[in-house]
Amino acid sequence: MIELSKAEFEVLDAVWLGYPATASEVIVRLSDDKEWHEKTIKTLLSRLVKKGALSFEKQGRQYNYTPCIAREEYTLKESQSFIERFFNGRIAPLVSGFAKSEQLSQHDIDELKKVIDDWEKQQK
Amino acid sequence: MIELSKAEFEVLDAVWLGYPATASEVIVRLSDDKEWHEKTIKTLLSRLVKKGALSFEKQGRQYNYTPCIAREEYTLKESQSFIERFFNGRIAPLVSGFAKSEQLSQHDIDELKKVIDDWEKQQK
DNA sequence: AATTTAAGATTACACGCGTAATCAAATAAT
């Protein structure tokens, strides 16, 4: 599995918003949420390339970056390893923890019900 | 929030198994799963103390370590920040990702249903 | 054509982490 740091993931996340994307585009996308220096973001883009999370094509003197992995694929892997580490691979205790601490809204519950419903339909 | 590294968490996890616990006890508990050198584990115990995750009382020349936080409290915080980072704070997409990739068993589903059930009962 | 600009490449640097080895001191053994 490709291992990304927190900051690297956030940059990749900005690329997932729409790609191919140039460095400048990524910088603009991040500028609202982050106080990162332009140079910092470029460093992170390079590291993402080196790690195989991004590829690029030259276009003039700019690069057009494209993710090498789908967001869902990456977050699924991360979720698996998270749940393995903290909850022995079982997902219910995580949800249960949220429930116990009043982190769940009716909306969350409805969404969860739908997930369960879909799962059961798809099962039969 | 106390920030623990992966290795630090695993050591703390061994303390949570039963406390107060001496370094030797922790070392024994970890010996099955981990190939860690005794010195490594002691380093991690010290770092956990420095970070405020463990406290200790001297007993002879040994220390008796006790966690300063409950496992559930810690994992809840971690879960929150995980779900924030990867799923914008919503829990259903995580579960949905598992469902889509066939990571869920009937048992998981049953557990999830129970969590939902309990939540709804407790709501009325 | 010469100069300025701007993009990516390279270099920097302190701090945390994994992974111990060494040091100091208190206790256990003789």
Added chain:
DNA sequence: ATTATTTGATTACGCGTGTAATCTTAAATT
């Protein structure tokens, strides 16, 4: 009482990370 042992404290060290600054070179401007 000495010596050996064992515990925690201190030190070590390379690698990843956050956070850029500087360098190089190609493209844009004049």
